[in-house]
Amino acid sequence: MIKIKIILPYHFKKEYLSNTIELNYEQPVSIDQIIKDSKVNSIDVCFVKVGDLIVKRDYIIRNSCDIKFIPVVGGG
């Protein structure tokens, strides 16, 4: 069993009314699939961090871990 704990930092917390989402998988899974399963709007996610590593959406998670969804960066 691969246990994924998704951390929703910054203003995500308020938007999704939770700090974390937990998902379980039997097999390795892509970041893209995790975003879909989390029900977080994919447009809201600017990038994803696994530990200190920023990963692409086709990155495959093979072991239990914490991942962070980082919201779209503003500016101006």
Added chain:
Amino acid sequence: MPYGYTGNILHVDLGSKKHWVEHPNENFYRTYWGGRALALYYMLKDMKPNVESFSSDNLLIFATGVVTGTPAPGTPRYVVCAKSPLTGAEGESEAGGYWGPELKKAGFDAIIIKGISSTPVYLWIKDGKVEIKDASHFWGKETGIVQELIKEELGDKRIRIAQIGPGGEKLVHFANIVNELKHYNGRNGLGAVMGSKKLRAIAVRGTKNLNIFNKEKVKDIAKQITKRITDNPLSRTLKEFGTVAGVGPVYEAGWLPTNNWSDNDFKKGENLAVETYNKTILKNTEGCYACPIHCKRVAEVNDTDIKVDPLYGGPEFETVIALGSLCGVDDLKYIAKANELCNKYGIDTISTGSMIAFAMQCYQEGILTKKDTEGIELTFGNKKAMLEMIEKIAKREGLGVVLSKCSTLAAKEIGKGADRFIHQVKGQDVPMHDPRVKVGVGLQYALSDYGADHMKATHDQFFKEADSPGTKTMKGLGILEPVSPTDIGQKKVALFKPLDIYWSLLDTLGVCDFGYVPRSVGTLDELLEIIRSTTGWRTTWFELMKLGERSINMARIFNIREGFSSKDDTLPEAFYQNFKGGPLDGKGAINKKDFEKALRLRYELMGWNADTGIPTPAKLLELSLDWLIDEVK
């Protein structure tokens, strides 16, 4: 008079104290429309090349756009243009707020100011009447005080005031112009141009309705957009959290500009994030004329050791970083205080933060000493020293005299290799977006006629994935595929051409990018319909994009006349180096050759000479700018 306009352009000569009104015909309006294109028309037509920024011949132009002041969201904006004392190039800065719409209600589309008054004055414009009034009693006073005094003197609380502060009076090269104390023509030192003319303020009051072709239609579109604000992640974030929402993710991504760009891994970045902001300094939110998004923050602090006056708004993304991590400061209360001081004195927060961070690095490297700083321990992270330096810069005292100039000049005066620590394009310090993670923004920094500016086009991350906001919403302009933010190949260059033109268009029409795609909720179709319903013209995106391109070419020609060339389209050396530390450690360096290749390709795509970056006569003809062909021969 075409719909959407007043049909009146006010000319003021402060030297002779005369003013007159011009009534351009419909063809003029349909060629130059307003905003930056209209301003550039007068700069190219009525200014000789190489006038001094502080001379009487420099024109200071305030120009609204055709949709400025309509009921549509994100349409409060106006531009101020002049030759910039900071860059020596085309100076330009847009602001929102309330002043632009009020100017149109008072009967004018634009104001063209020349000459220098012998004594301090302010302009008072009410319902078509213009007075040049004495401002000697306001000179030297902070912006908040002058705002109140002018309203008292004129006896009307509903007057809208655009003004400079003491920084502009003292010709700080990055002095700004503020309206209603919270909305800034922040960059390029246009406040110093206003100060050089001894023009402290322009007060406007209008009671006329705007002449809109189909007001009900514009109102209807405004309602539709407003209903969707909370469904759209970008407009929802802007409304609920403001631009500061971006600070945390930037820290998390590992590119928070730190210690004068010498570092990117600010360990205390969470202290600057929106959660801390909301807990420690946020008082309330505010917006601009007719805009339901309300992206502005207002800060207040009432601690025993530090107080921040909410009258001057609150720091936004750029300010939180420029007066925060860039100076090694992680205390939002001090950053809010720094913001308040800059706004009281009327100086740009990005350039002020950049100059202080530069001085801090010079101090740490031994280039500046305690003797130079008059005893101030000017180390990164010294928040009290940062506040002291703002006072010195705004008042041009001590080390502040040098630091009140363009960073290139300041580094030259300091000497001892200080120029290694400046980060500017065409003399303007780079904003707080690292081009190593947004190469398209880097291209725009390099190409920008008014120096490095983060508002020259949208940002790469909006086109990162197939479902990214920009890729989904900009198909109407031919943008169909995502491109990686760090890509610097042909696709990226091709992507940023229409984006640059679109942004230039927004600055010509008076539209805020926080209201419309790709950065927000209003669609391309809705924006087009707003313009059509305002003007009655059955315009198309073809015509509008040509307008955006026209204004880019006009600015380019203005700079060519001033002696700028493709050699000035550069990036600071720091961005050709890898990041150090954090998640991006050892990565990120932009390849200089690839970047130069990208610039050449962009010139070609624009119809410019690939070597010189000069617009070809054929391109100028295509854009109805044949009257400028002699300028490029």
